[in-house]
Amino acid sequence: MSIILYDRDFISNLYEACLQSESTPLVALGEELLKADDVSAISLWSEHAQVQGALTRVAYQQKGKQDQLAVEDQKIAMRSQESQEPINGAVTLPTRKAAYYWSTPLAGKRGDYYFNVWCSRRLREEEHDALKLLAPHVVRLADIVLSSDIFSVQRVNRELEATQFIQKQLMPQIDGLDVGFLAYRTLPVHELGGDYLDILRNPDGTLGLTVADAMGHGMPAAFVMLMARTIFRLITTVTTTPSEVLAELNNHFISQLGHVDTFVTQFYGRFDAARGRLTYANAGHNPPVHFQRKTGEATFLPGRGVALGGRPNSEYTQLEVELAQGDILVIYSDGLREARGADHSQFGLEGIAQTLLKYREYNADGICDGLIRNVMRHGEGQSDDISFIVIKR
Amino acid sequence: MGKTIIGSNGQILLRQGVKLTDRYIDHLRRHWIEVVYISTGSNVAPQDVIRDQTRIKALSETRQVLGRVKRGADLEIEQVNQVLVAIIDELLLQDSLMINLVDIRSHDEELFHHSVNVAILSTIVGIELEYSQKKLRKLAVSALLHDIGKLFSEDEREHLKLARRLLREKSDLDAGVVNAICQHHEHWDGQGYPAGLSGSEICQDARILQVTNTFDNMSTNSRYPMEEVIEYLMGQSGTQFEPASVRAFLNCVSFYPVGTMVELNTGERGVVLRSNRGFPTRPVVRVEQNQFGKVEPCYEVDLAVHPTYFVKNRLDEVTEG
Structure with a gap:
């Protein structure tokens, strides 16, 4: 075959042949496509299940040796x-x-x-058209290959498959939020995380920052988190005043999940970037760490109210902190502070403070990496x- | 061997690519070589910032010049200058200068290796600070000769005094260079020695030397992993070191030197291929393994371009043996 110019029949035959092939279907498909004289390589990439924006190569085949x-x-x-x-x-x-x-x-x-x-x-x-005809078959073959047992490493359990959308929902949606003073990291250990981290742009130009942690791990925690997130996102369309947001959130949470133990x-804060001022309230969450450039010391932000779902009509104290030039603020989940070392010691405030001291010259992104x-x-x-x-002023 | 090993006289002990046998290991031990780079087939050789020939020449010339000083002769500054001009010219020609010193040294000749390294490092920082050629030359001379007093005394304080006397009697170096050499143990906050100078009382070249000298002492023979050395510099910025010098230094250095094996947050594993200037924690990684197994041929991920990727873990330490 000198060019790739497939018709419908050819493609469906190809699909069947790949399914019955002794090698894995994607390899068989690649071999077939590479038979065309002018085709030099084919590849298939899949979205990473946990890391937003990341792609992982599922298959790649090429003629000859040309690593570039x-x-x-x-x-x-x-x-x-x-x-x-x-494209x-x-x-x-x-x-x-x-x-x-192509x-x-x-x-x-x-x-x-x-x-x-x-x-x-x-x-x-x-030929573009022929490849477009081929495309749906590639998807089906890829789905088959990725749900087979050899790829169980990345594969989410079949039972979890239906709920995988939750995973994506739990990720921060801060596309187009190009702010140099702020960066974040999420590193889930299970397919479905119990952490919720979000960054919202409020109509008045301030940023809504939140980190939340559901009791437990895995599926149950993820479900609770999804609900809490939905309510949170709804409430913040009505008010962005931290004490009100948490009080509302708590009452909704109790009415929805009161019977679940x-x-x-x-933690929820409203950050005014121009003034460096954070107005916040805390519902039983780890107190954020504030590193002061002037003194080189790191302290916890004061104030820690009742956890959501703890007591109806709880009130949350609203406090304010001002970040001076060069100050760093870290809002985090349990996993960061409680990470255990070989000697069972926690990473703790000490570990966070030490890191901030060392990385204080870096921007928010560098501090996250540190x-x-x-x-x-x-x-x-x-x-x-x-x-x-991480916020670095 | 992942990298050619150069002996104390500038001779080649073992070439890159040679298979390491017991006989060779004995041979290396006799030359007091303790750390080597082993190529694991990844084929990413740590690339020195200057060419092997330039380094070999610099080492042997430095050895000659300092050797004669030790025997009581005058310092031949012309020869020193020639060595440094070669280094400066080569560094100035590079468009994206990153600190990547492939530095395997033997114990008996520690001083010469250290001197040449500090000269290279200081020049890189000088270039970063947009020094003129003339200023670069002075900085490099101070760097190359900063430990000249150690030819006569190992004592930390004594060698500074000896250096001042020696340079006054046996050379016509300008006062700025002599000052830089004699102040390279002064700390930014005034807690250093010999005079306890602080801030702008210390000349700028000495503030740079304080950083580059500490860096080289700590990274010698991989005594500490690169990230720890860098973290130390960052941590002491404003106390031991001048913040501006540390910042300039950090722009040219990477946490993960070329050849380091790392794991990304995506679960992909690979080897650091290049460093990105200004992004010390975000190199270009050649992915060799992903969730679906071995990746052949490899693809590359540039962490400076893709913000959702990050290095989760460093996988290897330098092989010792």
């Missing part, structure tokens, strides 16, 4: 993810030869896939979800 193509392939998959529609173009390889690509996002059962085809010449319009701890590095070095593997927000 695999490097370009990653960039094209990322670009395809960004544009969310089929095509060319890149120049170190050998000065051009490599032509890439498309595909909706699979467990999230989006990105399917790349590389060719040694420009693809024609009708569970609770949620939550916290992860130090908590990982302190701990003997990760035993709890770790989530935190």
Whole structure:
């Protein structure tokens, strides 16, 4: 075959053949596609189940040895993810030869896939159409392959599959929130996290910052978290005053989940970036750590009310803290503070304070990386979800 | 071998790519070599910031010059200058200068290796601070000769006194250079020695030397992992070190030197391929393994471009043996 120009029959035959092949279906598909003279490589990328925006390569096959193509392939998959529609173009390889690509996002059962085809010449319009015909079959093959047992590593249990959307819901939705003074990290240990971290832009220009922690782990915690998140997001459309938000949240929580023996701890603050002022209230959550540049000391933010679901009509004290130039604030979940070392010691305020002292010259992103590095070095593997927000003025 | 090993006279002891046998290990031990880079097939050799030839030449010339001083001769500043011009020129030619010193030294010749390294490091910081060529030259001379007093005394305080006397009697170095050499143990907060100078009382070159000298002493023979050395510098910024010098230094250094094995938050594992200037914690990683198994051929993830990725863990320590 000299060009890729498939018709419907050819493609459905191909699909059947791949299913019955002795090697895995995606490998068989790749081998078939590479039989076309001008096709130089094909690849399939899948969205990472836990890390927003990350892609993992599921399959890659190429003709001959040209390692640079695999490097370009990653960039094209990322670009395809960004544009969310089929893209095509060319890149120049170190050998000065051009490599032509066609890439498309595909909706699979467990999230989006990105399917790349590389060719040694420009693809024609009708070939784009043929590849679009092929695409749904690629999705089905990928779904089959990824739900097979060999890939159980990333695979979420079948029972959990239906609830995987929760996972995505729990992730902060701060797209387009390009603020250098703020960064965050989430590092779940289970497929479904019990931590909730969110950053909202309020109509008055302030930022709503929250970190919450549901009792327990896994599915039950994730369900509770999803509910708490929904109520929280609704309430913040009505008021962004921290004491009111938490009081409302607590009452709704009790009316919805009063009969379930569970609770949620939550910190909520409204940050005025221009003034460096944080107005906040705390529902039984770990007190955030405030590092003062001037003294080099780290202290807990005062005030710690009743956890959500603890007592009806609880009132939450609203406090204010001003961050001076160079000050750092860390809002975090249990996992960060309670990470245990080999000697069972907690990472604790001490570990956080030490890290902030060392990383005070860095921006919020660098401080986040430093916290992860130090908590990982302190701990003997990760035993709890770790989530935190860092603000550096 | 992941990297060519250079002996004390600048001769090559073992070339990169050679398979390490018991015989070679004995040979290395006789030369007091304790740490080597083992290539694990990843094929990412730690790349020195200057060429092997330049380093070898710098080492042997430094050895000659200092050797003659030790025997009572005058300091031949012309020869020192030639060595440094070669280093400065080479560093100035690089468009994205990152500190990456491949530094395997033998114990008996510690001083020469250390001197050359501190000269390279200081020049990099000087370039970062946009020093003129002339200022770079002076800074590099001070750096190369900062421990000249140690030829005669190992004592931390004594060697500074000896250096001042020696440089006054046996050289015509300018006063700025002599001051930088004699002040390189002064701390920013005034807690250093010999004079307890603080802040701007210490000349700028000495403030840089304080950083680069400490860095090299701590990273020698991988005594501490790179991240710990960097964390120490950051932690002492404002007390031991001038913050501006530390900041300039941090712009050119990476937590994860080329060749380090790391695990990302995505579960992908790979080797650090390049460092990104200004993003010390965010290198380019060549992914060799992901959730679906071994990745062949490898792809690359640039952490400076993809904000949701981060290094979760460092996987290897330098192999000792």
